[in-house]
Every structure is written in structure tokens, then in C-alpha cells.
Amino acid sequence: MPVILSKRVNIFCHKNVFSQVLDRLHEIGIVQITRYTEDLGEPDHTVNPISKKQDIILQQVKYILDFMSPFAPKEGMLKKMMEGLPEVSKEELVKSLESLDYEKIYNDVRDLNDRLNGIRNKREEIEIIYKELSLFENLPIPCEEWGPTEKTNIFIGSIPKLKWPTFEEEVKKFSDEIHLEVIGEDPRDVRFYLLVLKEKEQEVLSILRRNSFSQIKPPPNYTGTVSDVLSQLEKTKKILIEEEAKIVEEVKELLKYKDKLEVVYDYLSILKDRENVKKELYWTKNVFLIEGWVLESNVDKLKKELKSLDSKIELFVFDPPEGEVPPVELNNKRYAKPFEIITKLYSYPNHREPDPTPFVAWFFFVFFGMCLTDAGYGIVMALLFWWAIKRFKVGDQAKLFFKLLMLGGISTIFAGALTGSWFGNSIDILPQGFGFLKTIKDFIMITDPMKNPIPMLGFSLLLGLIQIFTGLFIEFFSNIKAGKAKDAWMDQGSWIFFLASILLLIAGLPFGKYLVMFGALIIVLTQGRHNKNIIAKIGGGILSLYDVVGYLGDTLSYSRLFALGLTTAAIAMIVNTIMTLVSGAPVIGFIIGAVIFVGGHIFNLLINALGAFIHSARLQYVEFFTKFYEGGGIPFMPFKIKTQYVKIKNP
């Protein structure tokens, strides 16, 4: 499927209609606006169309919303997705700014924020003091007396328990000049107070310091004994908590404006985008020039839209000049659309090559199912994502992703049913009376990889060969199309022949040996042709025979399809086995068994669905794309309306 290329577009309009034109372009969202061509010089300085008016309001509204968000009631993810964004008409959007006194709300919020921060800081301060003081609760000396007197000084604090014995030893010699009293201890520290005569203060202090003394300061603005202070602190804390609760109530009162503010926010960001894009434009005193890209498929629509606005708008659409790379957009049929995600994850196709998505779609579909290989899981996935597509109001990209996973689920149902895996071996362990299910299961099943792995392994490798050959053929035909028939035959044709002859030899074709020899000869003769002299040519050719190892590795790489599928089935079987063992226990055995069954299978589904996705994608990227795909395309990113909180109703 070819990609949609974009064309260069230049739109000239008079300043009277300019803002209308820009608004319309923003609304229809089909033009990617680019910076004006340098050759034109600078836009006219005397005209300044860029307004900054909305920037300040936008910042204020953002400030309010950020402040409010922790106080708003939390909405569940599921509920949010099911309800989707609220819809707002264009008129409501424009009016939203007038209907709200955002400046008053902003000032209120600033005020509330300041008060709240003040209270929180104070509370933190009190917590710290409280924590420190509470260790000295039984200190008999009132706080206001924690200082020097005429003849004595006092030290209150703690020393690490390890140092305590040395400290006691060292101060012994001052036993007449000091009074030392321990008031508490814990495994780490010993807390005490120490009265000392002033003449010995310095000596005692140096002993204290040597022993890692940490002193506590009297709490500022408090009097009374420590336990008095503690109860005062407690009281203050209570008051602060009450005040904080009051402020929170006030904030909650303001929450009623949240919905309106969100509309304002989105409206202002749309306006801001519109102003920002003007920086890319060129203008003279009277005329504006909008340069950009438009997809080929949208050229007519763009012309019609602009002509209906004003007949004097000039529009030039032309092919990009040499050296400019046009952005591309993928364009697939409905069935392949979800698989664009896989292609985009690797790289957009460049503007010279076709989009590989239709091939990727089929291969990814089959591979995903083979990696998961459990009909039960497939049903769960398919139903879950079918429901999600029906019920969730999410963006188009998310819907496509859901669709991709739903298709993966469907593929998994097939793969699982054909290999007889339904939540592992759960059908086999059902009680008697359900035997008919087993009959049905066995009837659909064509191979059991648990008993005989070889057929599934062979099938995985066969799929690999099909994909590798597909890749070679794609490159072969695109070379032919590009007029490089020689390269097509020599680079792809030779390998296709050589690899096919090897396969025929393995399959037991009687004269296969000669075909392989002939193929190898072709490889040796063609692959070194870019080298200069004859020896290098042949040497290069012989060396490139080694690439056959690469093809072998590529093919074997597909064995992961089988291995991952088997992993899912095997772990599912382990879950079932554990469940059977547990549910034998009386009374609660059934409940535990059910929990293990549900939890175990959810875990297995999650981990293996992730693996299936990654490995199916990897096979596309490493084994398939390397054969033909260049990538490196630039995605088309139109200038269009983006909103965060609301969805704009289509008129």
C-alpha cells in the first residue's frame, strides 16, 4: 500500500482575513505549517500580529488547576475512560472566558495557598520541636531556666550510649563541681542534664564535645516544664489542624469552578497555539504568507475551505523542491489500520517506498496468536477489548490499539483451539459429566505440542521461511519497479534461487545437490560485483556465501513462536495442577483453588501477551524489515486543535 505523500502549499491572504484563515486552518487541521523560507528575509517589523494577552491568563488558570487537583475527588481510570472527555460546543468555548471571574478565583487561590503553606510550615516546625522535647519529658527544670546563672551553667542533651562510659569516667574528677543527672535512655543515646560551676565550664564542655554531645536548645516562646510545653504544643497543633481543615473546606468550595476553568484552560491553549504558530509565518504590511505541507488527498478540501472563506485568498500547491523530504501519512484499509501501530513503532516508511503494513498485518496477526496459543485467553482478550472499543470513549489511537489487541485475541483463539489448549489443560481436569467438552476439544485439535513438539516447531520455521521469502520478493519487485532490474535479479533473485534450492535439497529432491551448487555459483559470481578488481570480486562473492548462516539464523529465530506458545500452555497447566492440589482441602479448598485459578491465569495471560506482542513485533523488525524496508520517513503532523480536558463538539 503506497503512503500518502504531502505537497508544498503556500497560502497568501490579506491581513483583513488573515485571522479567519488561520482559525479555519486550525479547525480543519490538514496543513502542517512550516517556517517561512529564509530567502524572503525578515517579516515586516512595523506589523506585530502576535498577541501575548492570553499567556498571563493561561498561567493563572494553570496555577489554579494545579493547586486544586490534589483536593479534587479522585476519579477511577475505568470511569474516566468510559465517560470520555466532556463535550463542549464551539460557542461555549468562546463564551467560557466571559462567564468566569478567573481573576477573583486566582486571587482567592493565591491567598488560600499562602495560608495553607504558612500553617503547614508552622506544623512542621512544631513537630520537630515536639519530637526533640518529648525525649526530655521528665526534666524537672522549667525551660526559661535553661541558661547560665551567676555561678553555674547548665547543659541539657544526649551522648551516644557507646561513649557514655568514657564520659562518666572523665567527668568523675569534677564530682564536686558538677551535678550530673540521667533523665532517660534508649538503645542509642543517654539523655541527661549537667550543672557545672562556671570556673570549670570550659573543661567540662571540652569533655562533652569530645564525646559527641548534642545539646538541645530551649524552645522559643515557651515557658514552664517540658511536660507543660509539650501540652502547649499539642494544643497549638490541634488548632493548626482545625485551621487547615477550614482552608481545605474553602478550597473544596472553589472546586465547583473546576469544570469551567478546564474549559477556559483548553480554550486559552488553543488560542496560544494559534499565536505561537504565527512566529513561523512571513508577512508584509498588508499580506500574510502561510507556508506548509498538505497531504495530496486533502488538497481539494483545502482549496474548497479557503475559497469559501474569501475568494481573494491565493493558494499555490506544488511538488517539494529538490532536497526537501515530504512528510508522509499511512493509508491502509480498515483491516490493516490497527497494525500501523507496529510499523510506526519501528519507523515511518520514507517517501520513496511503499508502506509494509498490509504484510505486517497478516504476519503479526498469525504470530501473535501462535505466541499466546490458548483459546481461553484468546476469548478473554477478544471479548475484553471488544467491550472496551464499544464502551470506552477514548481517542482514535487508543481505539486502534484496542482493536489490535482484539484481533490478537481472535488469532489466539484459533491457535489455541487447533493445539487443544483452553486455559491450559483445564478441560481435561473437569469432573466427569463434562466429557463432551473434551470430545469437542479433541475434535478441533490437530496437534498437541505438549506430546509431540515437532509439528508445531516445523510450522513455526515454515512461517519464518514464508516471511523471509516475502521480504525478498518485496525488495525484488520494488527494485524492478525502480528500474533496477539488474540489482533485483542479482541481489534478490540469486538468493531466492539459492535458498529455495537448499530447501529442495533438504526436502529430498534427487538433483537438489546440483541446484544448490549452481545457486552457490550464482552467489559467488554476483555478490562481489561492486568490488574493483577480479580477485576482490570473487573473494567478495565467496565471502557473501557466509550470509547463508544469517538466513539460517533468521529462520531459526521463528522457533520462538513455538517456544512462547508452549510456555503459555505449560504455565497454564502448572496453574491448573496447583489448583487441583489445593482444592482437595476441605471447606476453604474450593475458594483458594478459585483464587489460584483466576490469579494464576491472569498473570500468565499478562506476561505472555506482553511477550507475544514484543516478539511478534521483533520478528517483523529484525527478520522481515531487514530484507527490504528502509524506513526513516517523517510523519505528517498537521496544525490542529489539541485539547486536554474537553472535547469540542463537531458542528
Added chain:
Amino acid sequence: MSLGIALALLGAAFAIGFAGAGSAWGIGIAGAVGAGVLSEDPNKFGQVLLLQALPGTQGIYGLLVGFWVLMKIGFLGGTPVEVSTMQGLAVFFASLPIGIVGFISAIYQGKTAAGSIALIAQRPGETGKAIVLPAMVETYAVLALLASILLLNGIKF
């Protein structure tokens, strides 16, 4: 219990233990880098989780081979079979590839995944390439898994 059974169990334990330990190691390496990236930009959680999970498959492969062994000797439902010492030893040897390769490849895949996480931190648009690089390392774990399965499948009781 015969020595053969014990050797077969050693094989199962070797496959599950070493491949699992390697995965834990690799996921740990990738996760440490991932957490750093998330501290800058929590919105990348999906991509980082995806990359961090990549070295996890070795553990699953090991589990699979271990399980296969247990199934073969009738430890998981079914009747236990007679396993001679030589057969047990053969089962042990068959478990070696996924144990050894799983252990080492998971660690290196973890390192590559860590690098890839750093890559998407700088260039969020390159997730596809970031996934491919660690998946290259995994190829050898898959081949080892394949070898173990084919070897096991070849042992007849």
C-alpha cells in the same frame, strides 16, 4: 527414589534456578536505570516497563524446561516413570543449555535494556529500535530453549 530421578530433578532445578536468577538480575539492572528515567519523566512508564520486562523471558524458558522435565518423569500428575541413572544424567545434560545461556543472556539483555531505556529517555520516538536491541540478545536464549526441548524430546524412557 533412584539416582536417575534425582539427576533429572537436578536438571529441572538447574534450568529453573539459573535461568530465573539471570532474569531477576537482568530485570534488576534495567529497572534501576528505568527508575532513574521515570524520576525525570513519569509519563514514560509504559515504555520503560516494556523494556524492563524484556529480560524476564529467560526465567520463563527455564521454568518451561523444568516443567517439561517434571512432566517427562511423571512428577506432575500421571504416574512416575522408571528413570535409569544414564537417562537421568541425559535429562540433566539436556537442561544445561537453557540454564547456562538463560542465566548469562538475561544479564546481558538487562544491560542492553538499560541502555535502551536511556535511549528512549533522550529520544522517545525511537521505541521500536530500543525494543529491537535487547531482543537481539534474547535470540540465543530462544535457541538454547529450543536445544533443551529437542534434547529432552529425544530422550526415551
